[in-house]
Amino acid sequence: MTMDLAPEYDEEARLSAQAVLAQQVRELMDAVVLTDVPEDEMTAVTAELVALTERLKAARRDRPPVPELTRNGFRHLGNAVTGACNPHALPLVIERDPEGGSRADLEFRPTHEGPPDSVHGGVSAMILDHLLGDAVAAAGRAGMTGTLSIRYRRRVPYGQPVVGRAAATRAEGRKTWVDGTISLPDGTVLVEATGLFITPTPWVNAIPE
Numbered sequence: 001m002t003m004d005l006a007p008e009y010d011e012e013a014r015l016s017a018q019a020v021l022a023q024q025v026r027e028l029m030d031a032v033v034l035t036d037v038p039e040d041e042m043t044a045v046t047a048e049l050v051a052l053t054e055r056l057k058a059a060r061r062d063r064p065p066v067p068e069l070t071r072n073g074f075r076h077l078g079n080a081v082t083g084a085c086n087p088h089a090l091p092l093v094i095e096r097d098p099e100g101g102s103r104a105d106l107e108f109r110p111t112h113e114g115p116p117d118s119v120h121g122g123v124s125a126m127i128l129d130h131l132l133g134d135a136v137a138a139a140g141r142a143g144m145t146g147t148l149s150i151r152y153r154r155r156v157p158y159g160q161p162v163v164g165r166a167a168a169t170r171a172e173g174r175k176t177w178v179d180g181t182i183s184l185p186d187g188t189v190l191v192e193a194t195g196l197f198i199t200p201t202p203w204v205n206a207i208p209e
């Protein structure tokens with residue numbers, strides 16, 4: 001007779017706790033760019049952050065949480081755009097668009113500032129890159145960005161809702177062409193993107209039917 005040993009820890013509970021930690025760090029990042037406290041207070045807070053950083057470094061993995069294909073879809077908690085456990089990520093929450101393709105309601109933050117009072121163009125491009133990649137998956141394929149072309153039509157605001165959308169337009173062999181936008185909720189298009197995604201040979205059968 002064999003006995004299963006109880007796991008040393010509950011990995012899902014740890015990932016949930018890491019997601020809560022990441023959200024707190026996002027709030028910290030916003031607080032840092034907007035703070036107006038005196039210099040002494042900033043220095044004191046920095047010292048506390050050094051101590052907190054050391055506590056987290058006490059046990060270290062060699063990479064962020066790994067991406068995985070689960071029964072509920074693709075989960076990548078360490079991703080820079082969608083990863084709940086990555087403070088750098090918004091995180092972007094993507095849904096299937098009833099009109100086809102992928103859709104995300106999002107709100108950029110002051111940490112995303114590029115031109116004054118506007119979102120950095122590279123940040124908009126990063127979000128669109130990921131959204132276009134997700135639309136490739138929505139079309140039943142999987143790809144890496146080969147080319148990405150962006151047209152900035154109007155400044156993108158932060159601190160107010162915007163909508164991202166993307167859908168595949170054409171597929172041929174391992175290539176998928178995708179278009180996407182970031183718009184105001186009233187439909188005014190702020191940024192347009194078009195991309196060519198290539199399915200690396202090992203990923204050809206990565207998306208389940």
Ligand SMILES: CCCCC/C=C\C/C=C\C/C=C\C/C=C\CCCC(=O)SCCNC(=O)CCNC(=O)[C@H](O)C(C)(C)COP(=O)(O)OP(=O)(O)OC[C@H]1O[C@@H](n2cnc3c(N)ncnc32)[C@H](O)[C@@H]1OP(=O)(O)O
Binds near residue numbers: 142143146196206
């Ligand atoms: C754990 C499982 C993971 C599996 C994932 C599964 C599912 C994912 C599901 C959901 C995920 C949702 C969203 C996330 C997805 C994406 C968002 C983020 C996207 C990125 O952030 S991703 C980072 C930036 N991206 C790169 O880091 C690419 C680096 N690069 C390479 O890895 C290779 O370069 C590659 C693979 C692109 C091609 O390599 P390769 O060897 O397979 O291709 P090859 O050379 O054979 O070319 C075949 C034909 O494509 C043409 N072609 C090739 N490259 C081209 C290019 N750049 N532009 C135009 N055409 C190109 C050739 O001209 C030829 O065309 P032709 O057949 O007509 O001659």
